[in-house]
Amino acid sequence: MKAIILAAGYATKLYLLTKNRPKPLLKVGNQTILDSIVEKIVAVKELDEIFIVTNDKFHTHFEEWAKEATYGIKLTVINDGTLSNEDRLGALGDIHFVIEQAKVEDDLMIAAGDNLFGFSLVDLVSFYKAHEGNAISIYKKDDLKQLIRGDTANIDENCKIIGFEEKPTNVNYPYAVPTFYIIQKEGLTLFNDYRKEGYNMDANGTFIPCLLDHSTVYGYVFDEYRYDIGTLESYEQVQKRFANIKD
Known part of the structure; x- marks a missing residue:
């Protein structure tokens, strides 16, 4: 199994902090967001390489981070060649870029590079293996305002995804x-097919319905914390949440 960490965004909503530094390398508590994610990934024994896909602007930042890292797993930084938010490839475009550039032919874990989360990726992989199908992580969210901003899903009694909507106007799941x-x-190969059809390569959620059309997808339900760091306000919130963590 291989892993891709999506780290090619320009974080324009956080420009006071990210104009000259990539968001995944911002510190929360005693470590960077990226280190928090990688620590959880390397616990997965099935994984033998982590790809960190970034842009040309921040490529050297991640290369320097990788040189200093001591995780005992192969870390490969891939530059998608973009220079600005306007010419970005998008999340799906970056996934496709890594698959093509690195000739990935293994099962693939995909992780957002700007999320902090409490659940175990070891447990996610165990769930994936037990169900013998694609797996996405899901959690119950009661805040409707938050639900309409992202992707939503529903599952049956076997955790099979039976409904999926990206940024719904009305929350159904x-x-x-x-x-x-x-x-x-x-x-x-669906990523390449999806690109050739001219679909939106920017939002991950647009791809899941395509995946559902071709194969079975299961939802791994977790109840631990998850923070999506997209604004200064959300960054300040997680800073307070992890303020008691010391070096």
């Missing part, structure tokens, strides 16, 4: 869907 997926290797 109770689960929020952060970007922590495991895609079977047989499904990786």
Whole structure:
């Protein structure tokens, strides 16, 4: 299994902090957001390489981070070649770029590079293996204002995804869907097919219905914390949440 951490955004809503520093390398508590994610990924024994896809502006930042890292797993930083928010490839575009550039032919874990979360990726992989199908992480969210801003889903008694909507106008499903997926290797060609059809390559959630059309997808339900750091306000909130963590 391989993993991709999506870190090619320009974080324009956080420009006071991210104009000259990528968001995943901002510190929360005693470590960067990226280190928090990688610590959870390296616990997965099935994984043998982590790809960190970034842009040309911040490529050297991640290369320097990788040189200093001591995680005992292969870390490969991939530059998608973009220079600004206007010419970005988008999340799906970056996933496709890594698959093509690195010739990925293994099962693939995909992780957002700007989320802090409390659930175990070891448990997510165990769930994935037990269900023998694609897996996405989901959690119950009662705040309707939050639900309409992201992806939503519903599951049956076997945790099979039976409904999915991206940023719904009216909320029909109770689960929020952060970007922590495991895609079977047989499904990786769908990213190329999706791109050729001219679909939106910017939002992860637009791809899940395509995946559902071609294969079975299961929802791994977690109840631990998850923070999506997209604004100064959300960054300040997580700083307060982790303020008691010391070096």
